[in-house]
Amino acid sequence: MTIKDIAKEANVSTATVSYILNNVPKQTITDETRCRVLAAAERLNYVPNLAARSLVKRKTGLIGILINRVAGEPWWRRLRYADMVNRLEQLLTERGYHVVLSSIDAEKPKVGIIAERKLDGVFLIDVKEEHFYSISHHFPAGVPLVVIDSLVEDTLFYKVIHDVKGALESAQAWNADHDCYYIIESYYNEPYVRAIKDVIGVAEDRIHLMEDEGEMAEFIHKQPAGCKGIIFNEFVGMLAGKYVDPSHLTIISTSGCPEVVPARAKYVSAAASKSQVSFELMMQLLKQDAELPTDKYIKVK
Numbered sequence: 001m002t003i004k005d006i007a008k009e010a011n012v013s014t015a016t017v018s019y020i021l022n023n024v025p026k027q028t029i030t031d032e033t034r035c036r037v038l039a040a041a042e043r044l045n046y047v048p049n050l051a052a053r054s055l056v057k058r059k060t061g062l063i064g065i066l067i068n069r070v071a072g073e074p075w076w077r078r079l080r081y082a083d084m085v086n087r088l089e090q091l092l093t094e095r096g097y098h099v100v101l102s103s104i105d106a107e108k109p110k111v112g113i114i115a116e117r118k119l120d121g122v123f124l125i126d127v128k129e130e131h132f133y134s135i136s137h138h139f140p141a142g143v144p145l146v147v148i149d150s151l152v153e154d155t156l157f158y159k160v161i162h163d164v165k166g167a168l169e170s171a172q173a174w175n176a177d178h179d180c181y182y183i184i185e186s187y188y189n190e191p192y193v194r195a196i197k198d199v200i201g202v203a204e205d206r207i208h209l210m211e212d213e214g215e216m217a218e219f220i221h222k223q224p225a226g227c228k229g230i231i232f233n234e235f236v237g238m239l240a241g242k243y244v245d246p247s248h249l250t251i252i253s254t255s256g257c258p259e260v261v262p263a264r265a266k267y268v269s270a271a272a273s274k275s276q277v278s279f280e281l282m283m284q285l286l287k288q289d290a291e292l293p294t295d296k297y298i299k300v301k
Helices: 003-010 014-021 031-043 050-057 075-079 082-094 112-117 129-136 164-173 190-200 213-221 234-240 274-286
Strands: 062-069 098-105 121-125 145-148 158-162 180-185 207-210 228-232 249-253 266-269 297-300
Touching: 003 014, 003 031, 014 031, 062 082, 075 234, 082 098, 082 274, 121 274, 145 274, 158 164, 158 274, 164 190, 164 228, 164 249, 164 266, 180 190, 180 213, 180 234, 190 207, 207 213, 213 234, 228 234, 234 249, 274 297
Parallel strands: 062 098, 062 121, 121 145, 145 158, 158 297, 180 207, 180 228, 228 249, 249 266
Antiparallel strands: none
């Protein structure tokens, strides 16, 4: 099925069909015409030819989501980005993009996919600081990059991170009359881990970095009676609920899955809009004339 077929079905010019199907901006096309063309395309089961589109627009319509991982990750770490990636893919698909999802080795990243697929934009998730430039230099000039859950001191790139301070203040307010210990999720981006610890602002022996369930259980059992736990990440919180009364826990949801929080635990959301914020930022970057945020660190509340 071709654009000519759609034009004939909708009784419009092929140029009008092309403008609508390719979301060409600044065209004076009525909503009625747009709806008629889209309805005709759906009736005719039109599938866009990405190769042809890329030749015309010099864009492939592909957006990459690159997640840093290592072999043998625990299940809770494998799941923590599932909801965000799923929602991000939905938003991009609704906007007409195709998504390339790829895991890259956090220890020895190979990012040939960037050059091979000619991506229009990339989301890079939890990247090691020392590997950031070896990855980012593969991006051709003009390809927007949004970095998620990473602190990278480079003003060229936007970073989407949690509003750790705001979430922590809410969690601490519920436990104002108690001493607290803290369990934080581990990231490959070490500056992000250090920043979270700095915001918490307590002695190192009151903070546990989650790497192993057994070590976490040992840390919990060492806490004095009456202490309350504040835990980053609901999957980690679910595990912690096996070793302490969940009513003594306040869990900061960083994966967007509060459904897994133990029933008697309190929880604070710190990731409800991460996918939406990341998506909207990417759309602004792709529209080169869009007004961009002045702060390169976008904090998700």
